[in-house]
Amino acid sequence: MKKEELIHLHLLLAQLKKCCEEKGIDCDFARYNELGITPFQVHRSKEEHKQAIFILGSELVSLAAKNNLPLWK
Numbered sequence: 001m002k003k004e005e006l007i008h009l010h011l012l013l014a015q016l017k018k019c020c021e022e023k024g025i026d027c028d029f030a031r032y033n034e035l036g037i038t039p040f041q042v043h044r045s046k047e048e049h050k051q052a053i054f055i056l057g058s059e060l061v062s063l064a065a066k067n068n069l070p071l072w073k
Contacts, residue, residue, distance in 0.1 A: 003046045010049050011039035013056045020060070025067060032056045 001009075020027050037044050037052045 006049045007039055010053050014039050029059050
């Protein structure tokens with residue numbers, strides 16, 4: 001993937017994270033938060049965004065499995 005595409009995917013996952021937090025779903029995004037990278041930090045490396053996507057995606061999937069949430073509606 002190109003860096004711009006990775007940043008877009010990172011942004012989509014970050015929006016899903018924000019939705020979960022706003023709905024009060026039991027969230028633990030500690031590993032993602034420790035990275036200190038957001039989709040808006042476009043100057044960060046492609047590899048840093050890849051790592052953020054992997055960790056955030058893993059945490060969202062774990063959250064969905066733990067709470068029996070559908071992955072899509």
